[in-house]
Every structure is written in structure tokens, then in C-alpha cells.
Amino acid sequence: MNAGPAGIALVVDRPGTFRFVDHPSAPPGPGEARVRIHAVGVCGSDREVYHGTRPAGYVRYPLIPGHEWSGIVEAVGEGVPDSLVGGKCVGEGFRNCQVCDRCRNGETTLCTAAYEETGFTRPGAMATTLTLPARLLHVLPDDADLACAALLEPAACAAAAALRADVRPGDRVAVVGTGALGLLAVQFVAASSPAELLAVGRGSGLRARAEACRAAAYRDVEGLDISGNFDIVIEAAGAPGSARTAASLLRRGGRLVLAGIPAPDAPGLDPADLVVRQLDVRTVFGAPPAAWAHAVRAFGAGILDPRPLITHRLPLRDFARALDLVGSGSPEVGKVLLFP
Structure with missing residues (x-):
């Protein structure tokens, strides 16, 4: 050749x-x-x-x-x-x-x-x-x-997070982080027909982009009203403290998916809070072939834009x-x- x-x-x-x-x-x-x-x-x-x-x-x-x-x-x-x-x-x-x-x-x-x-x-x-x-x-x-x-590479990672989140129709879902990973995760979650889909970012300038990615609502992390009533939260920011912010949004027994990679010295989750509220914590690093295939199918079908x-x-x-x-x-x- x-x-x-x-x-x-x-x-x-x-x-x-x-x-x-x-x-x-x-x-x-x-x-x-x-x-x-x-x-x-x-x-x-x-x-x-x-x-x-x-x-x-x-x-x-x-x-x-x-x-x-x-x-x-x-x-x-x-x-x-x-x-x-x-x-x-x-x-x-x-x-x-x-x-x-x-x-x-x-x-x-x-x-x-x-x-x-x-x-x-x-x-x-x-x-x-x-x-x-x-x-x-x-x-x-x-x-x-x-x-x-x-x-599609970050989309595959977002697909891995969405698959780990296992969103069902009617779930209340929040995604913390409005970079590529977070907003692609928002699109995957939106395809599962959640009852509520909140994107949490930093500053008001990202609202239009989040809404274009099918977030039903957008909130600035600064001054965020922590309601603690979400069934599932995907953390996709990897910023200091974002994992704790994500956990605080969950109801008791809720599911937390950590997809962002924070710095080694970032504040961690509170083990007592995880136990007392019985939070289900799942993590994602990269994307296995099944997540890649999921992302490629969603892209080909026009679900992922x-x-x-x-x-x-x-x-x-x-x-x-x-x-x-x-x-x-x-x-x-x-x-x-x-x-x-």
C-alpha cells in the first residue's frame, strides 16, 4: 500500500x-x-x-x-x-x-x-x-x-455519565457544569423525558447555550438555592467544591454521578452526609465502547446536537x-x- x-x-x-x-x-x-x-x-x-x-x-x-x-x-x-x-x-x-x-x-x-x-x-x-x-x-x-x-469524544464521556445515571421518565435531574461535558450530558438526559432538568453553571452568560442544549432551567452556582429535591445529579464541572454542590441538590436516597475530575486538593464529599442520606454515588472516567456506541447512535439519530x-x-x-x-x-x- x-x-x-x-x-x-x-x-x-x-x-x-x-x-x-x-x-x-x-x-x-x-x-x-x-x-x-x-x-x-x-x-x-x-x-x-x-x-x-x-x-x-x-x-x-x-x-x-x-x-x-x-x-x-x-x-x-x-x-x-x-x-x-x-x-x-x-x-x-x-x-x-x-x-x-x-x-x-x-x-x-x-x-x-x-x-x-x-x-x-x-x-x-x-x-x-x-x-x-x-x-x-x-x-x-x-x-x-x-x-x-x-x-463525539466528550459526548461519549457524557453518554457514560448518562448511562450510569440511569434516568427514567419523570425523574428530576440536575447537571452541575456547563462546559462541553455538562451540556452534552444535558442533551442525553433530555432524551429520557425527565420531569425537571436544571443546568447549573457559573454566571448568567451560559443560560442561552444551556437552553439550546434542552435544559429546562438554568441557575448560577453563586447564590444557588439548594432545594435538595432532585432524584439524580450529574457533576460534570470538576471545579473545587462542585461535587459537594451536586450532592447538596439531591433528595435523600438520590443518585450522584461524578464525571468531572477535580484537582487533588479539592474539597471532598462528607461521608456522614452520604451515609445518613443514603446517597448512591457513581463515578465515570472516560468512555467504554458501549458509551461510544450510545453517543454515535444518538448523534446519527439527531438526538445529540x-x-x-x-x-x-x-x-x-x-x-x-x-x-x-x-x-x-x-x-x-x-x-x-x-x-x-
């Missing part, structure tokens, strides 16, 4: 330093697929990679970042169906071993092998092409919007500006996409 045309890639050599390099498009090996990247999402984890604040063991330099992406399969290696070529796709990031007990049980984000993930320890999608195991691909409908599809979240579309060479936008904290900044 011939190599494709050369392109460019962004490489973070070490924290605080990046450069653009020629990116040869080598033939995919056995079991692999080469994808021409259409769009890459930028998130807080990419800022951690650049600033060197990602925990040890969860990043390996030098690195091509980019774990939220979409593209078109342009070549496949031996053992991969030729029918994939030309198809629109997204792909899972975790490089699980497939043979440990957890992988066999479908819990690939709990794989007992060493952590490996696209865009963190393996080359990511901030390049013209990305080569990865074809088993990680999820094929999209022919008419899929590839810019929106770049949000990432468009309200996208506020900036930039060329890959504007990586530095994209990082600044993501870190600005401005309510005017939602999801920032880069186009190689």
Missing part, C-alpha cells in the same frame, strides 16, 4: 514548547487504519499537556496532542475491511489490552495494562493524518457533520490562540475546533 501525501503535525516537545513539523503519511500496518483528520477539539486536558500539569504517567513527551477528532478513512492495513475506506469516522482513545478481565467485561477504561491513550501517550490528531487500530473506529453516517462529530457548543473554528497553526481561548474562562468561549 502506498503512503499518502505528506502533511503537517503539531508537536509538544516538552511543557511550554511546541513546533510544527512535516508529517509523513505512512501506510497503516496490519489491523490499522489511517484517517485524514477533518477537525480536532481543544479542551482543558490539552492545556494540561502544554503546561505540564497533567499527572505523571498520563502523558509522554514529545507528543502530538489531540484526542477529540473526526475524519475520513483514507487507507487500511492488512486484515481490515476495504469497505471502511472513504467512510466518515471518529475513534476511541484508550488503547486497552482486550484480554484482561476488565476488558473482557467491557470496562476498557479500567484495563489493568499500562495506561495508553491517543493524544496523551500515543500520537494524536493535531496532524494531517492519524493512524490507529481500526478496532477503535466508529463509523458515522454519510451525511454526518464532521465538525460536530469532533465532539453539538452545534450550540461550537464557538470558534481555527486553523491548526492557531494552536496557541486556541489554548488561550480555552483557558480564558469567558462565557463567549465554548468548544474550540482546530482544522489541520
Whole structure:
């Protein structure tokens, strides 16, 4: 199989330093697929990679970042169906071993092998092409919007939270956090016909975006009236104190799903409160294949619509500006996409 045309890639050599390099498009090996990247999402984890604040063991330099992406399969290696070529796709990031007990049980984000993930320890999608195991691909409908599809990685994580939440029609639900993860979770919850769906964010500037994602109501976390009557609360902010805020919104016996990742020194939950109120606490880290499939199906059916979240579309060479936008904290900044 011939190599494709050369392109460019962004490489973070070490924290605080990046450069653009020629990116040869080598033939995919056995079991692999080469994808021409259409769009890459930028998130807080990419800022951690650049600033060197990602925990040890969860990043390996030098690195091509980019774990939220979409593209078109342009070549496949031996053992991969030729029918994939030309198809629109997204792909899972975790490089699980497939043979440990957890992988066999479908819990690939709990794989007992060493952590490996696209865009963190393996080359990511901030390049013209990305080569990865074809088993990680999820094929999209022919008419899929590839810019929106770049949000299917956070959408898969939101799907994992929604599946853990197990919302039933008539439940009263709140989602704490109005970033991409939180607002995508709002859309999944809305599809389950809750009796009440509250989005909790910081500042009034996010109200319109939350409502566009089908939140029935929006409240600012500052001065939030804690009613404690929600059946289910999904915490998707990962901010200091947000887990406690989320727990305080629950009725006795309610269900708390923690999807945001706070700093190590963030205030924790009160064990006595958890026991006395008999709260059911569930957690999410990444997205197993079932959550990816759930997100892709919802996207293909039009139930999941990432468009309200996208506020900036930039060329890959504007990586530095994209990082600044993501870190600005401005309510005017939602999801920032880069186009190689």
C-alpha cells in the first residue's frame, strides 16, 4: 500500500514548547487504519499537556496532542475491511489490552495494562493524518457533520455519565457544569423525558447555550438555592467544591454521578452526609465502547446536537490562540475546533 501525501503535525516537545513539523503519511500496518483528520477539539486536558500539569504517567513527551477528532478513512492495513475506506469516522482513545478481565467485561477504561491513550501517550490528531487500530473506529453516517462529530469524544464521556445515571421518565435531574461535558450530558438526559432538568453553571452568560442544549432551567452556582429535591445529579464541572454542590441538590436516597475530575486538593464529599442520606454515588472516567456506541447512535439519530457548543473554528497553526481561548474562562468561549 502506498503512503499518502505528506502533511503537517503539531508537536509538544516538552511543557511550554511546541513546533510544527512535516508529517509523513505512512501506510497503516496490519489491523490499522489511517484517517485524514477533518477537525480536532481543544479542551482543558490539552492545556494540561502544554503546561505540564497533567499527572505523571498520563502523558509522554514529545507528543502530538489531540484526542477529540473526526475524519475520513483514507487507507487500511492488512486484515481490515476495504469497505471502511472513504467512510466518515471518529475513534476511541484508550488503547486497552482486550484480554484482561476488565476488558473482557467491557470496562476498557479500567484495563489493568499500562495506561495508553491517543493524544496523551500515543500520537494524536493535531496532524494531517492519524493512524490507529481500526478496532477503535466508529463509523458515522454519510451525511454526518464532521465538525460536530469532533465532539463525539466528550459526548461519549457524557453518554457514560448518562448511562450510569440511569434516568427514567419523570425523574428530576440536575447537571452541575456547563462546559462541553455538562451540556452534552444535558442533551442525553433530555432524551429520557425527565420531569425537571436544571443546568447549573457559573454566571448568567451560559443560560442561552444551556437552553439550546434542552435544559429546562438554568441557575448560577453563586447564590444557588439548594432545594435538595432532585432524584439524580450529574457533576460534570470538576471545579473545587462542585461535587459537594451536586450532592447538596439531591433528595435523600438520590443518585450522584461524578464525571468531572477535580484537582487533588479539592474539597471532598462528607461521608456522614452520604451515609445518613443514603446517597448512591457513581463515578465515570472516560468512555467504554458501549458509551461510544450510545453517543454515535444518538448523534446519527439527531438526538445529540453539538452545534450550540461550537464557538470558534481555527486553523491548526492557531494552536496557541486556541489554548488561550480555552483557558480564558469567558462565557463567549465554548468548544474550540482546530482544522489541520
